[in-house]
Amino acid sequence: MGDEGFYLQPTVFADCTDNMKVFKEEVFGPVMTLTKFKDVGEVVQRANDTDYGLACGVFTKDAKVGNELMQRVRAGLMFWNCYHCADISAPFGGFKQSGLGREGGPYGLQAYLEIKNVVQSTQI
Numbered sequence: 001m002g003d004e005g006f007y008l009q010p011t012v013f014a015d016c017t018d019n020m021k022v023f024k025e026e027v028f029g030p031v032m033t034l035t036k037f038k039d040v041g042e043v044v045q046r047a048n049d050t051d052y053g054l055a056c057g058v059f060t061k062d063a064k065v066g067n068e069l070m071q072r073v074r075a076g077l078m079f080w081n082c083y084h085c086a087d088i089s090a091p092f093g094g095f096k097q098s099g100l101g102r103e104g105g106p107y108g109l110q111a112y113l114e115i116k117n118v119v120q121s122t123q124i
Contacts, residue, residue, distance in 0.1 A: 018046060026052045026098065040065055044072045053095030057083045076102075 010030035016023040023033050037043050047056060047069075056075035060066050066080050076094040077086060086092065091107040093099045101111050 018049070024050050026054060040068055043069065047073045047075070051096055052098045054098035055079065055084075055094070 008029050008031075010032075012032050012034060013020075013022055014034045016033040016035045018024075018035075020033075022031070023035065027033075035046070037046070053075040055077040056069075056073050057079045058066055058069045058073075059081055060069075070078050070080060074095050076098065077092060079085060089105045091102040092104045093102040093107075102108060
């Protein structure tokens, strides 16, 4: 898209399998992979069976399913019925090989702070 620069049109990969590189790795860009599943347990297993865990998007009308996925999927940023709609002051960062630490909000300050434990005896 566009005449200058490097742009990729939004792309959907359908009928992906667990062993496909596009399904297993972090792909940055307007890319989506689609895979059929039988139950929520299978979704959780597939979502967690990767070396990455930056973000996850879940679209469901079933609150029970949504809550279960939010609790069980290992990703640093979870979107439910939206995507990339986080508040800038909220913590941002991934799990596993998807980044170190957290940015945003008070969590973003922790990388710049050191905690010191000082103990003083009242007996001399």
